[in-house]
Amino acid sequence: MQEIDWKNIPFGFSETDYNVRCYYRNGSWGKIEVSSSNTINMHMAATSLHYGQEGFEGLKAYTGKDGQVRIFRCEENAKRMQRTAERVLMAPPPVELFHEMVKQVIQLNRRFIPPYGYGATLYIRPLLIGTGAEIGVRPSKEYLLIMFVMPVGPYFKDGFKPVDMMICRDFDRAAPLGTGTVKVGGNYAASLMSLELAKQKGFSSTIYLDAREKKYIDECGPANFFGIKGKKYITPKSESVLPSITNMSLQQLATHLGYEVERRPVPFEELAEFDETAECGTAAVITPIKRIVDPVAGKEFTYGNGEAGPVCTHLYKEYTAIQFGESPDPFGWTEVIDFK
Numbered sequence: 589m590q591e592i593d594w595k596n597i598p599f600g601f602s603e604t605d606y607n608v609r610c611y612y613r614n615g616s617w618g619k620i621e622v623s624s625s626n627t628i629n630m631h632m633a634a635t636s637l638h639y640g641q642e643g644f645e646g647l648k649a650y651t652g653k654d655g656q657v658r659i660f661r662c663e664e665n666a667k668r669m670q671r672t673a674e675r676v677l678m679a680p681p682p683v684e685l686f687h688e689m690v691k692q693v694i695q696l697n698r699r700f701i702p703p704y705g706y707g708a709t710l711y712i713r714p715l716l717i718g719t720g721a722e723i724g725v726r727p728s729k730e731y732l733l734i735m736f737v738m739p740v741g742p743y744f745k746d747g748f749k750p751v752d753m754m755i756c757r758d759f760d761r762a763a764p765l766g767t768g769t770v771k772v773g774g775n776y777a778a779s780l781m782s783l784e785l786a787k788q789k790g791f792s793s794t795i796y797l798d799a800r801e802k803k804y805i806d807e808c809g810p811a812n813f814f815g816i817k818g819k820k821y822i823t824p825k826s827e828s829v830l831p832s833i834t835n836m837s838l839q840q841l842a843t844h845l846g847y848e849v850e851r852r853p854v855p856f857e858e859l860a861e862f863d864e865t866a867e868c869g870t871a872a873v874i875t876p877i878k879r880i881v882d883p884v885a886g887k888e889f890t891y892g893n894g895e896a897g898p899v900c901t902h903l904y905k906e907y908t909a910i911q912f913g914e915s916p917d918p919f920g921w922t923e924v925i926d927f928k
């Protein structure tokens with residue numbers, strides 16, 4: 589068995605011992621199966637391949653200061669996968685099934701869970717796909733829910749590093765009545781081009797504006813946006829943003845810490861008024877933004893002096909302390925995984 593160099597694990601795919609799978613056939617979910625194969629054997633006419641009938645989730649397991657392994661708000665991921673499934677007419681996996689599979693895939697891959705102290709975690713990727721063969725456009729009758737894991741390093745190796753973002757006006761990620769509020773691969777397909785263009789210009793990622801009027805901030809490709817103004821945490825309310833569990837939790841935490849939370853449309857011009865801006869999601873928790881450029885409108889906004897702002901830093905520290913069991917969890921967000 590190879591030793592894992594916990595200090596140097598990248599943020600990317602790596603192979604582990606097992607994944608867990610559950611098939612939906614003849615109107616019901618089967619038993620959880622354990623597999624050691626990295627591949628799926630699937631009909632070439634599967635609806636997930638042709639018509640994008642698929643959805644996914646992302647969550648992490650954290651080894652705490654006390655050595656116990658915790659997951660964070662797993663039930664929220666389960667409920668979001670149900671909403672995703674309903675939106676693209678897939679069979680929604682029961683919350684209990686989702687939860688059981690998350691626990692099993694962690695227990696089965698125990699030796700890949702990074703120990704405390706490296707900022708590294710075990711990333712869990714649940715994937716739901718239509719596997720039935722259909723060529724007419726209609727939902728599949730069969731589904732596969734699969735969960736695999738991989739150890740991932742901290743998103744920021746050298747600490748919390750602010751990034752540059754580009755406002756995207758040439759492409760939309762999601763339409764107001766489209767699938768922006770659910771976690772389907774199609775939204776990512778729609779965002780690949782603009783992300784690539786932003787990266788070519790030296791930006792870390794893109795910020796999308798609302799597709800209808802291009803007046804309001806929507807979100808950042810795979811992460812939600814928030815701005816800090818004095819003691820206020822302000823995040824967009826929109827019909828095409830994916831409800832981030834990190835954002836929802838940060839709003840609760842911010843309120844608990846005495847900040848005021850506003851969830852409302854955020855006009856583009858307001859970028860000039862924020863003290864700090866950031867994107868948030870499971871992968872990096874909070875990514876502070878130091879510069880936002882709008883090449884089409886010829887505008888540029890800068891934040892701080894290249895360092896993360898005090899409010900982002902405060903929220904980040906308090907939030908990750910709960911995840912890593914360094915401070916009490918007053919919200920009941922974490923659950924300890926049993927290893928028997």
Ligand SMILES: *Cc1c(COP(=O)(O)O)cnc(C)c1O
Binds near residue numbers: 646807833871
């Ligand atoms: C997954 C995702 C997020 C982040 O959600 P978390 O639950 O916080 O990880 C934000 N935006 C999009 C588009 C996403 O797919």
